[in-house]
Amino acid sequence: MEIRTRFAPSPTGYMHIGNLRTALYEYLIAKSQGGKFILRIEDTDQGRLVEGATDVIYKTLEMTGLHHDEGPDIGGEYGPYIQSQRMGMYMDYALELVEKGEAYYCFCTKERLESLKESNAEGAAFAKYDRHCLGLSKEEVQAKLDAGEPFVIRQKMPDTGTTTFTDVVYGEISVDNTELDDQILMKADGFPTYNFANVVDDHLMHITHVVRGSEYLSSTPKYNLLYKAFGWEPPVYVHLPAVMRDAHHKLSKRHGDKSFEDLVNEGYVVEAIVNYIALLGWSPADNTEIFSLKELEKKFDIAGLSKSPSIFDIKKLTWMNGEYLKAMDFDRFYALAEPKLKAALADTNLDLKKIAALLQKRLETLNDIPALVAFFKELPTYDTELYTHKKMKTNDEIALSSLQAALPVLEGLSDWSEGAIHDALMALVGELGIKNGQLLWPVRTALSGEATSPGGAMELADILGKEEALRRIRTGIELLTK
Secondary structure (H helix, E strand, C coil): CCCCCEEECCCCCCCCCCHHHHHHHHHHHHHHHEEEEECCCCCCCHHHCCCCCHHHHHHHHHHHCCCCCECCCCCCCCCCCCCHHHHEEEEEEHHHHHHCCCCCCCCCHHHHHHHHHHHHCCCCCHCCCCCCCCCCCCHHHHHHHHHHCCCCCEEECCCEEEEEEEEEEEEEEEEHHHCCCCCCCECCCCCCCHHHHHHHHHCCCCCCCCEEEEHHHHHHHHHHHHHHHCCCCCCCEEECCCCCCCCEECCHHCCCCCCHHHHHHHHCCCCHHHHHHHHCCCCCCCCCCCCCHHHHHHCCCHEEEEEEEEEEHHHHHHHHHHHHHHHHHCCHHHHHHHHHHCCCCCCCCHHHHHHHHHHCCCCCHCCCCHHHHHHHHCCCCCHHHHHHCCCCCCCHHHHHHHHHHHHHHHHHCCCCCHHHHHHHHHHHHHCCCCCHHHHHHHHHHHHCCCCCCCHHHHHHHHHCHHHHHHHHHHHHHHHHHC
């Protein structure tokens, strides 16, 4: 049997981390077993649709490499892959259930349904429909239909026994059927409910594995009863525990938690985000942490999924992002870094590739770049205390002496290259009979005006160019002689 999974988002805004994790696991379940990954857009809740949200879904899947085998944009054997374009079939399937006695028309008004909740002593959350319309005769139903009365179609739940299903993550779960409400299948506006459309579409698209959040565990008996009513084989269920901000709170955009797009905009590499999200609820057998998507496809095993909630740790993601940047091919790294460098160092003629080479092993995120390179464009105002460094054995007096000795040596260089600067400064260290740091730390400090910098004295002097490097060293001498 071919494994077929589907990612079925509603186009209601950004791609949050939980959604992306669901898509990733669906993709990996399919690809690890040579199956198909399908994209289906669920837009039946018209009131919640957000303009442009479908494009966000396409863009995110493209960026992350989760390429679908079938979907609205590429077609497939079981389309259309947008629910609103499948509208004609849902009513037909609902009416089939009515004919079988597994569903029924309900003509209750909104006011009557609200009164049921108000009269329920346990509160609205526990109110159930009282099956007021279940006993209507065919003739009464037809008369109401002929009169144009608004209606919904409800699923008739069994009122005895239990419904049991097995979930890959949570094991066997049983629910007393008396707890199940007669859920609505078709709404008064002619649109199917989320639950009903899901079952019909999953069956018609031959979906074998359904992956979703654990909040849907309570709805799964209703899904299974629909499959049973139609005489269809239910899929394998994989319910995922929540992704948490901390031990007590779920991730929530409303509370400032990051979406996928936010993380990309904050300088995180897509591959690192995907890698980290893969580990939010899944553990490889060998405890490896760094995976490419291709490696995940080979290593992923559904048995490694956990039922414990996962805490989204931005520090762990930041560490992982730094590891990705360090290991990245330089040309790829430069392609990512160049826009940040150009924005930060506009109106300069500096060699951006040389600067990028200094940065690659030092970055945690790409958004660290502007702050790290600002001194290249303009020497910041700094205090001479930067010249004092215990490990380098320098103080103001030593720094002043070193800069005064370095200035004429550097002024005399005709070959202004990193190699030539290195040779000249190291020769000067030997002549002066001092430690390397006693010369190089003051020069680096004068060139950057920062306590730390990407690159040392030779690299910075080379990148800044002779005229600017000498100007900054003279500025350092002036500060130290005040």
